[in-house]
Amino acid sequence: MLLTACSPAPPSAPPSSSIGSLNARPRGGEAAPWSYEITASPDASEINVRASLPPGSPAELSVDTGAEPFVKDVEIEQDGVFYAVAEEGGSWLAPSCQAEGCRLRYRFLLADAADSIGDFGVAASHGAAILAPPSTWLLRPLRARGGRPYRFRVDPAAGESFVTGVFPAPDGSPHTYQADVSDLPAAPYSAFGAVRSVVLRERGSSIVVAFLPGELEAADDVILAWVASAARVTASYYGRFPVSRALVMILPSEGDRVGYARTLGNGGASIVAPVGRYAGQEFFARDWVMTHEMVHLGFPNVPRRNAWIEEGIATYVEPIARARMGDISPEKVWRDLARGLPNGLPEPGDRGLDNTPTWGRKYWGGALFCLLADIEIRKRTNNSRSLDDALRAILAAGGNVAVRWPLERALDEGDRALGAPILRELHARHGSSPETTDLDDLFKRLGVRVRGRAVTFDDAAPLAFVRRALTEPAREDDKTASIQSNLFKIQSNKQ
Template sequence: MSPSRPGFPLVALAALCWALCSCVPSAGVRPLPSREEPRALRYHVTYVRAPQHALEVGVLLGGEGAPRDFLFTQPGGVDRVLAFGEDGSERELPVRSDGGVLVPPRTRSVRYRYPLEASPRGRHAGFFTGMGEGDAWHVAGRAWLVRPRTVTPELRAELVVDGVEALLPWEPDARGVYRLRGDDLVNSGFHGFGGRRCTVRLPGGEVEVAVLGRMSLMDDAALCAWLEQSAREVLTVRRSFPYPRVTVRLVAVPGSEEPVPFGMVLWSSPPSISLLVGQDAAPASFTRDWVAVHELLHLAHPPILPRVAWLSEGLATYYTELARARSGRQTPERAWMELVAGFARARRAVGSRTMHDVVTRGDSYLGTYWTGALVALHLDVALRRATGNTRCLDDVLERLAESGPVATFDDFGAAVDAIAGRPLFWKVLWRHLDRPALAAQAPLLEALGVESSPDGVRLGDGHDNPLRDSLMAPR
């Protein structure tokens, strides 16, 4: 998720995750046509335009032994489903408040309708539950896609979308069928329906983009060129793009002049990213945007599970400034000014609390993001000191990615120590955890020759000037 500059609507965004809407299945629906016994769950999704834009979903179950206990991961969008028995019977089933629905034995299929325009409450609340206009809609899979409550590694599903061009995290086969594993139903990512398309091709991968909604001052070519620049900045950190294919949805926000009010990456397989873009934003404002590259930089390392927010968000926050300087989009002085200003905002937010207290309680997003960014800076400098400026934090991310599709906190620490050639990770981290958050900033910046000045920062003389300069240098 993108960290905040001043004015970030934290409370509003916290409410996004569970914005509610209601849905009633369409009248007169019929069972899915009979066919040979399927070996997997089969989802047939039809995009409908009237009486409102919605997804009409039919699920053909897998015969004997098929799941019966289903769940909407983010409840509230559907309040009932229709179940059709093998004998042709039809039964209406309520969806419980936790999103669960239990189908009777010998159920052959279920159907329900998910409305995309349910007018959720709160600024940008529809980011998860449905937002858009005309034939261009954005929604999180966890809101509309029912799945078995218990998912086994062997579970398989097939999904087809009719009536609109969709941009889902997964790539369909030549017949337009998405062939999914059980985990894809649980971590289903962001979905786009309709809109326009472009593709950004990079060394090592490509980004498929859906533009959802109308822009006043930016055409699609300019939007995709801006996103390509942000994606290429990931290559200032990694040797090649981290995934062969990822998807990005650009969702126009009416009445907004801010280039990117909000963005988020969800760890579907492969990851999916969605960015809100201001419908009335001026083209020049996109050159100053930091949100897109921040979200794309989350891809620079595998997901760290269980999630450690200060580490994943701290890495992305730190590298957001380095990557923009390495690409030439901002000067090193500007990058240091952004880092120092972020540290200062975080110190004001958390006061004298220790880093351990801040990241454990998790009640300050500024504290979480920027203490993490300071630890990332400290690790980067310590690695360069330990290796004569021949290895750095970039190498840790490369090593971590080579180890597998997911990583743990211990894996990250082990990668730091391996690149350093000696124990280093905990030695650095303990200098932060039990001290007031961000207290280690002053001596670290002094050694790097980064000095506060009336105009922001001044790059003066410090013991580690060569390391400072290499941090921002092109890869």
């Protein structure tokens, strides 16, 4: 799944649609890029784009579905003169792009698109800012193979900003971003306009925290501490922060809590978090949403039918990682698992995790898969290995939210680190058939007894050694690496 909408509670509205996954292709490389230079007008109501496509570019150009009406005045250069290119059914045909490469220019009516579309995954206004990822406004060959970069530079209007989760260009050119063309159809969240940014840095990773316009009772430092704390928890589980750079957009919203946050990678990493204007310091101190989203950064996008593994990891790892840091108690972890996991069991008509895209199977069925994997790994290795090792190995092999992998590749990377096909075997049992789990028996063997809000532990239970280890503080080497207190200290580096 490419667009990850996150909610361990039942969603009130259906999640936004995703774009079908593509297999990962070689990134960057020698091929000439699609190049774009963007100049934004004041308030970002309109952007002017100049594009340069190399020879061999497919002739049919367009933008995201629904954004075509806001592309205006497309012109192509021939011998120094620009000629109009007519639209045909939402596409622009430029045969010379195929033959000898081409230079184009056009306008994109960003404010009109935001007013009309109103979805921040495509285009939406938020006060004096407009959220719209590059897939909305970059005119491009629709039928293009990966293995070639797209690259764009944005010059915002004076006093305004542009922020994006697309990774900066590797050559360090200012205001320039770059990723593979296969990443572009689901490129990370981005915003133009009145946006304030603060960068948190640590050991080669940076988190750009972008505040969109709007009132918040919480001071900036409270929000930054919340983001930094989630980053520390996430880094402690994975051994490092999962991506070199992430954009976290804070979207001031109504209410007193954090709303439906989303993570989107593909050539970068971005999180959008709607934050209620009345949410106070005590709310952020116990919030889990930002940690859940950041855990997503450490696993590749997999095909949509396997999205349960993405949500399962985030749902399972978030409380365990927070308990290991002392943010929540082991009792709370097990109380919440006891309450949540029954939602993940197969119901009549279930066809396995890969074929049953319900909320319960996706979030809690995925979490149960992770718990069963962790128990099996720890049992077989007497706690010397854990799910942590498998997930760290997947990340070390490059499997983060910036890339798209088949599920099998991720499972194989994890199993290689474990020295046994534990994840593959578990997937064979749970992926395509309604394999159930006796949760009462499992909790009994783990030595967990939950009655209402009361949780008691039985250390004489056969799997008590596994249960204790699950929420014990991270390993000695992680603790001494001062992950617990020092990562992502707020330095107030203005971007």
